[in-house]
Amino acid sequence: MSGFKQFLLRGNLVQLAVAVVIGAAFGALVTSFVTAFITPLVALIGGKQDYNGLSFSINGTRFPYGVFVTALISFLIVATVVYFFIVLPVAHLLERLTKAEEATEYPCPECLSDIPIHARRCKFCTTELPAPV
Template sequence: MTGFKKFLFRGNLIELAVAVVIGAAFTNVVNALVRGFIGPLIALVGGEPNYDNLKFTIAGTEFPYGVFLTAAISFLITAAVVYWLVVLPATKLVERMSRAEEAVEHPCPHCLSDIPKLATRCRYCTAEVEPVA
């Protein structure tokens, strides 16, 4: 019981709950984008991407493989939209921000802690250092 209590009161659990709620809201936005714009564009080019009626029968039992096919196509379209409109731009933004952060600090020659480039004394070991231009 103690382990379960620790699990419930960890800080990560609250962050995880917030992430799930935000993820669910974001799912609605992505699904609306696919239904409202991407799906109709695909329907213009290649017809309606709905194969729910496709099925085959063996010994009187129906296998509606079209439901799976429609879900798989919908997943691929949604994944492509998320990648091109969210993941790729976010990755580029993080890269630009990290480049700016890299140029701000350098390692202290005495204790190897990261200190500002313009510092004349290390805040960790208090050794005097030469500022880096």
């Protein structure tokens, strides 16, 4: 029983559970945003927002391809919203934060290995380096 308790209380399992719960809540948030704002805009442009009724028949068998078209359009809209409203802003934010950090290493002019800024000699090729500025 103690092994099972250790398994449940391990950090990565708890982190995974939190990630799943937050991911589900975030997915619901994005879906509701797309449903409330983006899909009506697409309906204004395209004339329809639900293609579930589209189908064709072959020898009496009905193929409701409209369900797939609606799901495909929803997926593309959600992916576009996630990319432009989440991925790009976070990427720009991370880029700004990493630029703000001061560099601690630079490439050796001879062997191109990363060496500390204040080093006087490369630890890989032992080339003497100019004094740090």
